[in-house]
Amino acid sequence: MARGLGPEARGEFALALAVYALATSLGNFGQAERLAADLRDQSTSPREGPRYFIAVSASLIAAVCAFIALRTIDVDHGTSLAVALAVPVASLGFMWRALAISRGRTLLVAAQPAVPAVLRLAALAALFYSGCLTLFGATALTMLATSIGFLTIYWRLKVSQTPAALIPIPKTSSESKFLTDLKTGLVQGLPVVGFNLNSFVIFRADIFMLNAISTRDQLGLYAAAVALTEASWAASTAFKNRMQAAAYTARPREKIRRELTVMLLLSLPVVLVCELFARQLTVIMFGESFSGAVPVMRILLVTAIALMIFDCGQGLLAVFGQRRAMFSTTAVGAVITVAALWILIPRFGAVGAALASLCAYSAVGVASWTIAFKVGPRD
Numbered sequence: 001m002a003r004g005l006g007p008e009a010r011g012e013f014a015l016a017l018a019v020y021a022l023a024t025s026l027g028n029f030g031q032a033e034r035l036a037a038d039l040r041d042q043s044t045s046p047r048e049g050p051r052y053f054i055a056v057s058a059s060l061i062a063a064v065c066a067f068i069a070l071r072t073i074d075v076d077h078g079t080s081l082a083v084a085l086a087v088p089v090a091s092l093g094f095m096w097r098a099l100a101i102s103r104g105r106t107l108l109v110a111a112q113p114a115v116p117a118v119l120r121l122a123a124l125a126a127l128f129y130s131g132c133l134t135l136f137g138a139t140a141l142t143m144l145a146t147s148i149g150f151l152t153i154y155w156r157l158k159v160s161q162t163p164a165a166l167i168p169i170p171k172t173s174s175e176s177k178f179l180t181d182l183k184t185g186l187v188q189g190l191p192v193v194g195f196n197l198n199s200f201v202i203f204r205a206d207i208f209m210l211n212a213i214s215t216r217d218q219l220g221l222y223a224a225a226v227a228l229t230e231a232s233w234a235a236s237t238a239f240k241n242r243m244q245a246a247a248y249t250a251r252p253r254e255k256i257r258r259e260l261t262v263m264l265l266l267s268l269p270v271v272l273v274c275e276l277f278a279r280q281l282t283v284i285m286f287g288e289s290f291s292g293a294v295p296v297m298r299i300l301l302v303t304a305i306a307l308m309i310f311d312c313g314q315g316l317l318a319v320f321g322q323r324r325a326m327f328s329t330t331a332v333g334a335v336i337t338v339a340a341l342w343i344l345i346p347r348f349g350a351v352g353a354a355l356a357s358l359c360a361y362s363a364v365g366v367a368s369w370t371i372a373f374k375v376g377p378r379d
Contacts, residue, residue: 004124004133007220007289014223015211016075016139018204020083020090023066025200027091028055030192030323031185032098036244037321039102050181052095054189059091073211078136086143093150100153101244101319108156109241113234115152116145191323198330199314202337202360206353209341214349221293222350224286225300232267232304233311239263240315247319252377256316263308271301299354306361313368316376325371333364 005013031051063084070080093112100109123141127133206226210219239259246255274281278301279294286293317326337360344352 004128005135005138005220007217007224009135009220010223011211011217011219012075012079012135013138014207014219014226015073016070016079016083016135017142018207019066019069020086020143021204022196022200023062023083023087024090024094025196026193027059027062027087028094029058029186030189030196031055031058032094033192033195033318033323033326034185034188035095036098036101036319037323039098050178050185053182054185055092055095056088059088062091063087076136079139082136082140082143086147089147089150093147093153096150096153096157097241100157101241102248103157104245104248105156106242106245108153110238112149112153113237116149117234119148120145188323191327195314195323195326195330198327198334201334202330202357202364205334205337205341206357209345210350210353213345218350221290222296222353224290225282225293225296225350225354228281228285228297229300229304230307232308235263235267236308236311239308240312243312244315244319247316247377253373256376260312263312264305267305267308271305274301293350296350296354299351299358303354303358303361306358306365309365310361310368313365313372316372317368320372320376322371322375325368325375329364329367329371332367333360336360336363 031054035051066087067080067084070083071077097109097112120141123145124133124138127137127141207219207223210222239262243256243259246252246259249255275298278297279291282294282297283291314326314330317323317329337356340356340359341353344356346352348355
């Protein structure tokens with residue numbers, strides 16, 4: 001994709017994905033994390049009306065805000081609309097995924113990012129080799145593939161007769177009960193909203209600060225390297241889902257430790273090989289015009305390990321119902337990110353942004369796992 005778009009358009013694509021990430025993370029107002037924790041404690045029905053009312057309303061607002069934000073930073077109408085239309089599906093999709101995890105459907109949840117990634121890769125390759133790859137095409141295909149992944153979970157849950165309606169009919173006893181549950185959902189969702197905002201700063205502030213301080217070309221170089229290393233997110237998601245599913249079992253700590261060990265044993269050799277051939281990998285994947293991204297790539301490959309630890313640790317805090325811990329750990333990470341970016345980008349550019357990410361991911365990852373093992377269930 002980077003070869004077809006070039007550094008400048010690749011930078012705009014990164015901005016579109018950054019806005020999408022923020023909108024989807026805020027789109028269900030923390031209800032996915034509430035659902036995961038309540039299902040583990042067996043304290044709720046997955047068809048709870050107020051929860052879905054909040055999620056649907058928030059996702060529609062987030063979609064409109066995403067469109068406005070993208071137009072404000074001069075992204076074209078088509079690309080902005082493609083992002084906005086995908087926001088409600090992904091926002092609700094996080095809730096369907098939480099339901100699937102609680103049912104032990106780990107293979108289904110693992111397929112959610114994997115199958116769309118294959119479809120997206122094939123479609124982008126076809127556009128590239130036909131000379132038709134554009135910013136709008138790349139964005140629309142990415143949004144469509146991601147939506148297919150979430151809708152697949154919804155469809156399979158429906159087929160297996162697991163309740164997962166988009167807007168279930170509230171089964172509360174009265175209007176006052178519905179309003180009480182609605183207020184509870186909003187209050188309990190607020191820490192998760194704060195967590196998602198902090199996470200956005202940690203994961204995407206580098207993109208926006210590079211765009212503000214540097215050029216779109218430099219942003220494109222950095223975004224290409226980030227995209228390759230963020231492929232670790234797919235592996236992280238798979239292991240995170242397995243760890244979250246283990247939290248519902250009789251011996252959670254033993255199984256979680258085993259998943260962590262396997263994840264590290266599989267990922268560390270891959271990172272080492274990629275470090276040895278970082279230049280060749282960068283040029284082969286992106287072309288000579290992206291050769292300036294090699295130093296950034298070397299740092300971000302190490303950052304990929306920290307990212308996986310970060311992601312899995314926060315996933316455990318979510319399923320343990322530790323919403324305040326999620327907020328506090330990522331708040332510290334957000335402060336580290338902004339401070340490090342402010343200090344390092346003017347002096348080191350994209351390399352400084354990569355170093356800032358490494359520091360923030362590592363700090364939050366260690367803190368998340370420490371708290372998770374302290375407050376989590378015992379074997």
